[in-house]
Amino acid sequence: MTETFAISILLLPLSLMVVLSLAWWFSRPLGEKWTTRLVVWSFALSAALALGVLTQGRSFLTQPGAWFSVGHYTSTWDFCIDPLSLIFAALTGILLFVIAVFSRDYLHRESGFFRFYLLLTLFGFGVLMVVLAGNLEQVFLGWELVGLTSALLIAFFAHRPGPTANGFRAFLTYRLCDIGLLSAVVWLHHTTGTTDFHVIENDGFVHYGISTAGSATVIGLLLLVACLGKSALFPVGGWLPRAMEGPTPSSAVFYGALSVHLGPYLLLRARPIFEDSTIASAAVVIIGLLTAFHGSLVGRVQPDIKGALAYGSMTQVGLIVAEIGLGLEWLAVLHIVGHACIRTFEILRAPSVLHEYHHLELSLGSVLPRMGQHYEQLLPAKLRHRLYLHALNEGPVEPVPFYLLGLWRKMCLGFDRWERKLEDLFGSSNPQSQSPLEVIK
């Protein structure tokens, strides 16, 4: 019975997503009222089921069956039901329930209302798949869905160029970093014959193969690359503040609460791999601290509240990652839960923050005191000025991706020009007009 409940946490949003998609495809979209009700109840039930299973205090791996099998390769459906996954599943259900309720009024009569809820359900399914997955293949499945829905929701207001460009930037970062996750899956499977979390934990990764220390480092670093993109870690986190151009509710749940914390969740799940590699663990700590420093610094000069909140998220996620690298897993879990809830609240309240400040200042009868001036108090003026300029430019690494993309574009277009010349040579009506030598030149 507990196993059925545990799987139902995931099946509820999945079945709802299928119903909503089919209704829409066959031109029978549900109205706002029914769409909201179904989504709200689906996530409320998922959260209740997760909490219910969590209170039973059991940890187990459930295998409903094989997904597919070819030769010696078998892919099974594995679900890891333990306190870590259930806490995340409950958090996901609760926050998506809140967002679904909030968006009912926020997006009322918006032309993309149904699209928003459909993508939110798909996102919820993706996150639940990642947190309940019992192997890395399933993590990848949910991970990709989260990335795609994230990009599509950033570009939700598709009639403006800004959101679509930022949606594409987010997707570009995700997909390039996901190369790390897929490579880790393949490498782990190739080295150990399995990517199941329970096998890794029970047997201890160190017992596999002969080159385990090296493999653990490589796999750990590949997983870290995957986390860089999803959790907007240094140096690729420039997409995060720009992602705030999506609807406020989705910004809250994606970039304040759930999506950005999937990276730390993956690191927590793959803990045994990092325990066997000092280099990978050290890299996690360094990246985490750099991200926290970068986010804290750049967040201070943001002119808009959503940008400041995005960098605030980045700072906290950086700290969480550093905690995981230092082996403080349960502190990281508490940090994630607290940060996700508070940040969601802050982002949802962001549109009315000016009104609230005004109200507070009127009540106090004076301007609100400035807070959080640690750098101003601790650092000399000259260094402060340098750091200020650094923060305004979003650090030295922000232009690097654009420079690299420019080089890439130039190189590919060069090949394409050569290709076009070849086409003209063989396809032109007067083939004598250009010799092959000229084409090569």
Added chain:
Amino acid sequence: MTGFPIFLSLALFASGAIVASRATPREARSLSATLAGLCTIISAAGINLLPQETWLAVQGGLVCIVTLVAVSLSALARVQQSTLLTVFFLGGLSILTTSTSHPGALATLWLASVGLTWWEARKHSQKASRLFAVYLGTGSVILLAGLLSNSPGLLVLVALSLCIREACFPFQSWFLSFVEELPMGLVVAFTCPQLGILYHFKILSGQLSTSYHEELAVLGILTALFGAALATVQPSLRRALGYLIISQTGLVAFGAEETSKVAHTGALACWFVVGIASAGFAMTIEALETRNGGPINLEEASGNFESMPALATSFLLTGMAMVGLPGSLGLIAEDLLVQGSVEEFPLLGFALIIVTALNAITIVKCLLKLFANSESCDCPVDLVPRERAAMTVVLIPLFFFGLFPGVLLGWLGGF
């Protein structure tokens, strides 16, 4: 040859003949959609009713779906009755090709499909038809020399001709012009069944020496990387599509060189996915061009998702299914291909991961260019019922087999 494929191909030939006799292109297209739909139903029935010919029926089903979507989403402005006739005949020839392994029959079918396509291409573009004639004509001569010599040493000629037919690097020049300048229905009917890959499985599997297999695998992954890289920067939508198809075909060609069962099944699954998904993807581009009134430049393109939601969704789902969207068969194919190939060619296996990432980036970039950045759209017509029905037929196998892959993998195992 066995009974069911012959029956199915005759049904397609007869459909073509009936369609060609219609008075106007509009009438011909409506009737084409109905007849191709009937053929698809017959092939689906064949899969269920003929257990001993399941694999052939699956291939027939793929060709029928490709034909259905090719005729249903064709633009009236560029399609004449003769084009629809060619599409049906190419479908029939493709099905016959699936059912035989006789070298003479394979050579005849190859020549027939190349000749028929060239004959139709001449009516639409001089440049494309000339390039087609230069490359595919040479390829046909090489194939004939390789097949008819009956010498194992000359099988390398067959491999070379298959590389030309599948537009593998560096023989891809004809294909880009072919995609850019000809009616998409014709492009889809000739390209999407990926007969070159089938020829490969039928003639070359296990026949070439290991070193040749390795070289062909490298060529496959080079093609995939080349296509994926160049697709990311194309300003022309059709040219981007051409590079995407080249890239995906390169992946299938790479998988075809694998000897492990996992990678081999992955290559077959990839062949199935790329066949159906690229047909759907290409035809959504044709549908978009119809609404746009001509070819689309991605640097100037803008659209509105709200005015064409079903078209945008079809574009996204078919495109992403090709490159491994979770829930689609593409993910299973990609997984099997990568997992199987890492054992044999570790570095090439990882290159394959990069290829799928680049292709996914291209598809999302095109989606955001085509369906965003505009308050209103001059072409607010979404998929009409005929087009929506065809796209539904495309999406069903992609996602049904994505969720329940065991059924299809069982059939593919019979190959």
